[in-house]
Amino acid sequence: xxxxxxxxxxxxxxxxxxxxxxxxxxxxxxxxxxxxxxxxxxxxxxxxxxxxxxxxxxxxxxxxxxxxxxxxxxxxxxxxxxxxxxxxxxxxxxxxxxxxxxxxxxxxxxxxxxxxxx
Numbered sequence: 001x002x003x004x005x006x007x008x009x010x011x012x013x014x015x016x017x018x019x020x021x022x023x024x025x026x027x028x029x030x031x032x033x034x035x036x037x038x039x040x041x042x043x044x045x046x047x048x049x050x051x052x053x054x055x056x057x058x059x060x061x062x063x064x065x066x067x068x069x070x071x072x073x074x075x076x077x078x079x080x081x082x083x084x085x086x087x088x089x090x091x092x093x094x095x096x097x098x099x100x101x102x103x104x105x106x107x108x109x110x111x112x113x114x115x116x117x118x
Contacts, residue, residue, distance in 0.1 A: 057086025
């Protein structure tokens, strides 16, 4: 498993191997795939989201977005997965499928700059 390194452009996953008394070093740095999950039931927690996506691979982070004032879920969240293949499998496998009794919308999150302003 790798170590998550937060960065301004998104998180990076550092995976490395070191062999004692040798010069062999293997380092892989890859970006996370950020996944949008919408139409969440208000009862869905970060752990529920993590568990649903973990069936498809490694989940670095799962976060349900909460309203600052009420503390209630806003009905959407984000999941970050370091492996693109696993992330794509999760998107295809969970889109329009129920989590806590409600069918969710799942797709790759768009960068903030690409979204239309409200």
